[in-house]
Amino acid sequence: MARFHASDVHLILLDIMMPGQDGFELCRSIRAVSGVPILFLSARDDDMHKIRGLGIGGDDYIVKTASPSEIVARVKAALRRAEAPPMHAAPRLLDFGRLQIEPASRDVKVDGASVPLTPREYELLRLLCERPGQVITYEQLLRQFWEGIGDKHTVRVHIARLREKIEPDPARPGYVANVWGVGYRFEGKPR
């Protein structure tokens, strides 16, 4: 718990059997204050354990016989889900006034006129505008679209091109704002 509070934890891979406190208790303590993804990792392939672990707020239960690459895949899936917008984000229309996005048809309109976006541009916009006001770090963007390996610079170029298409005045961005040294933030109130 001390280490959890001390640093910025993105995900917890938690053994159940530990000297002193057991994993279930720790999970409960953390769940009381945080929604951070918790994945149980245990030697026991035991139904009761699995149900208990998943029941008290765990996101997954991995038995130690699993291959390392399966563990990695499950960790990635948990991170993706935790970073993704909540599921109710399948709204018919994301409306920001002059800018409108129809997720179903992947159609983006500026002042009513449809604007063609490339796949990357669309995904970028979608991720940003689904969480208005929230900072999305380069790290998150790279994890989401470039499997963690990639360059900030690549992100910048795509942002530039996206702005070129959706911003009334690309030189003075009104929607996609940069956060110095960290990432980007979508500014705009949904209606």
Place this chain on the structure above:
Amino acid sequence: MARFHASDVHLILLDIMMPGQDGFELCRSIRAVSGVPILFLSARDDDMHKIRGLGIGGDDYIVKTASPSEIVARVKAALRRAEAPPMHAAPRLLDFGRLQIEPASRDVKVDGASVPLTPREYELLRLLCERPGQVITYEQLLRQFWEGIGDKHTVRVHIARLREKIEPDPARPGYVANVWGVGYRFEGKPR
């Protein structure tokens, strides 16, 4: 896909081997338009399958040997996660009256007005105000932000710049107090 679009689906339990289209393809099609939780359910306990399924956007991969109650537990966990607010480990708002900090948007407000901080300034403030009343030594600060190598003087300058921005009267600091010869302490009661 027709049935998916026709009704309001909360979660998908997807077999991989199906006549006609395979589960992976269907998963990809759905992921293109929706973030709905998808759990693979397959007879094959196959690493490649698992990694592929989780890689293309699946939330879990359950082998059919799993007990019914484990399946139920995993479905519940997926629903819980999908319906949870997008919140993360960080608290929603650090409120100290006139001074407010929103970790999600990295936004700092003084008397309601947003104040732009540089990365260093923000991280400094964040670290300090997460432990109100507690003294943070120069050593701790240097370890955290300057990898141990650095000068106390550097810290001082950053503190000064931070005060300039967030203190109503920078000459008489009300939030960031100096502890002679040791470090700094954030004074302010969280609400």
Place this chain on the structure above:
DNA sequence: TCCATTCGTCACGAAACCGTCAACGAACGA
């Protein structure tokens, strides 16, 4: 009271970061 140390402020050069343009290769459809 006096002194040594620490602290706060200012100014300045170096470094990091951002946005833009251009070029290259891969993927795609005709």
Place this chain on the structure above:
DNA sequence: TCGTTCGTTGACGGTTTCGTGACGAATGGA
């Protein structure tokens, strides 16, 4: 096969931020 579109990387200029030195004010002890 060919032409086009898309994604990535490199280079460059402008801007912001960072760390250091200098100096006076403040602090605590003798």
